[in-house]
Amino acid sequence: MTQVGEGQEAEESAPPVMTFGAPTAGEILAERYELVEHINNDSAGRLVWRGVDVVLRRPVAVVLRYPGGDSATEMLQAAVAASRVIHPNLVGVYDAIDEDDRAYVVREWVDGQSLREQVAAEGPLDPARATAVGNAVASALAAVHATGMVHGNVHPGTAMISDEGRVVLADARTDGADSQENDVRAVGGILYFALTGHWPHHEAPLHGATAGHGRAAIPDAVRDGSGAIAAPRQVRAGVPAYLDDLTMDLLDPEIAPPSSDVLAAELARLDIPADDHFLESAGTLRFTAEPEDDRSPLAAAGGRKVAIGIAGLLAVALVGLLIGISIFGGDDKDPARKPVAQPSPTAPAVEDTTPAAAAVRKLDITDVKIIDPDSRVRDELDDADKVTDGSLDEGWDTQSYNSAKFGNFKKGMGVWIDLGAPHTVKSVQAVVSAGGATAQLFAGQGNFPHTSSGDKQLVKNYQPVGDALEQYDGTTMTFSNGFNADQKYRYLMLWITELPQKEDGSGKYKIGVQEITVQGS
Missing domain, CATH: 1.10.510.10 (Transferase(Phosphotransferase) domain 1)
Structure with missing residues (x-):
């Protein structure tokens, strides 16, 4: 012995x-x-x-x-x-x-x-x-x-x-x-x-x-x-x-x-045993879509936005055309088309019971905090309020890291927001300091204590909304797919898993989140 x-x-x-x-x-x-x-x-x-x-x-x-x-x-x-x-x-x-x-x-x-x-x-x-x-x-x-x-x-x-x-x-x-x-x-x-x-x-x-x-x-x-x-x-x-x-x-x-x-x-x-991990048991957290064969450019995040935009313009044009036809009563030379009947001034108006669609607007954000579950020092939590102050000149910045994946010491960091009450959400837009970041939007039902343990529970219990933006080539990240029209959301989190490289030649990696806005009703 x-x-x-x-x-x-x-x-x-x-x-x-x-x-x-x-x-x-x-x-x-x-x-x-x-x-x-x-x-x-x-x-x-x-x-x-x-x-x-x-x-x-x-x-x-x-x-x-x-x-x-x-x-x-x-x-x-x-x-x-x-x-x-x-x-x-x-x-x-x-x-x-x-x-x-x-x-x-x-x-x-x-x-x-x-x-x-x-x-x-x-x-x-x-x-x-x-x-x-x-x-x-x-x-x-x-x-x-x-x-x-x-x-x-x-x-x-x-x-x-x-x-x-x-x-x-x-x-x-x-x-x-x-x-x-x-x-x-x-x-x-x-x-x-x-x-x-x-x-x-x-x-x-x-x-x-x-x-x-x-x-x-x-x-x-x-x-x-x-x-x-x-x-x-x-x-x-x-x-x-x-x-x-x-x-x-x-x-x-x-x-x-x-x-x-x-x-x-x-x-x-x-x-931690693999079954207890809130996400992948491997090191740095990655959110990837399922691979698809012969994926066209429009299937990518940017392509999805272009396709949605074109479809929206076509829809608006079509509605405008139909309204124009309705207003002018159609073409009198076309025997198959009859003039639109006008209501009799003495006839009682028929009440339209169809509920009006709620107007989409910018939603108020009542609270914001930085989520950092893997750090005991927790010295990157300041300036969270600058993410929702309406100004792009200031925001929240990470520290500089030696690799894009937070120096391999963290799965990621997040910006958590509270809408104050449940809302129908149409899109979330995040303006960041540089292109090349990887991020995912999450939603959840609870607000957890702002501690390392609380942050771990928050990340564990929140669920992804739509697809991740992988090494996104731009500074305006828009998350619009994945929201359930029948579901209301109050707590959302922008979860960043990969940082862009700084342009100062230092070889370090860092990102700033300048502003987050939410559209909904």
Whole structure:
């Protein structure tokens, strides 16, 4: 049985660890922690023991370093800092003691293996399990980062998997040699290793073998002639494109990574069983029409609008012709056509019981908000009111993203509107800042709390209206098909799933929604 947790990454320049006076089984430290079995030495040369807290009668792991004092300062400081963060995906730290000749940290005992050991024994993980491991590690980092601290030691040896399947992260560092950004990028390394069994960085996360543990080097990633790593899908079949893209984005130094809480939220979304997803279980949300053979240009969105417009003009012309014929009584030279009978001035007028069609008009929008279900930061919610202020000069803008699909961290974002009361809706028009966006109109019955959870419920419960506009080549999006004439609508949402590229040459993607109007009765 191996106590998961291979410990802190060793430094090449680390001084040798003194091991004279090593403890023995049955010894009790601090009159409380009984040493039961020497498990291994971690990668920094510290002794890892399985022990028992004789006061609380629970198993513990005891990590000892010889000597204590100054040489153990970083270890003890890291333990104290870690003890302040309580999270189900972090190994719990119970005690940290310095006795000068030795120092030791008492932490949670976890039966299981490190990610490195499990992949070495059983091969790469399936995509769903790899996602779950990445989610757990990112969630642990989000808890650490929320306190302002850095973990600084994320690799397959410190990502631990218990026999019950729980994933925990251990052995944070406090020497200031790392950053929160590097912590987040390390999750990309965890995902890459879990999916392929290879480490994507030139330097190994563990330095050599240590006595009693039999640690082997992690295989380096497959690389091309320039040293660039192969994507997980090139190494192993069956890796979903969205997970491949996410992993490679995290490893790309040219792409700014998200914060740990945003990454955790995205991986949590991907970690949901497929049956529970509100839309596609794949990554970025896409709305596509059913493919049709020999589809004519008029069958496309723009063609539909042209066809409807032409049909409308023909209808108006025909009605005008009939009215003209009726008014002038027809052609007297045509014996088959008789003059229109005029009502007798003494005859009672016949009441027309046919209900008049309600006039189509611009409907009032009483409330508007930005829907962002996949972000915990939620810093893109301002200026929603500018979408309905009647001016095209100002609107709501997304942030800039590294890819058209919101950097692969979101399924999409939406603009939700409330008409104040149910109405018959004929069309919704959205003026956007640039062409090339993909969007879909949704409708629903409920207004949900304006939180991440509430936004998720809203998107889950709303239904699409008509077809999506895929990479629409224009800045005025009109949604007119799909509305049920017998149904009234109050809550609508413009759901954007793909962003256009900015024209400033930055390679970033962004969109602004300048104005939304609704026509109906």
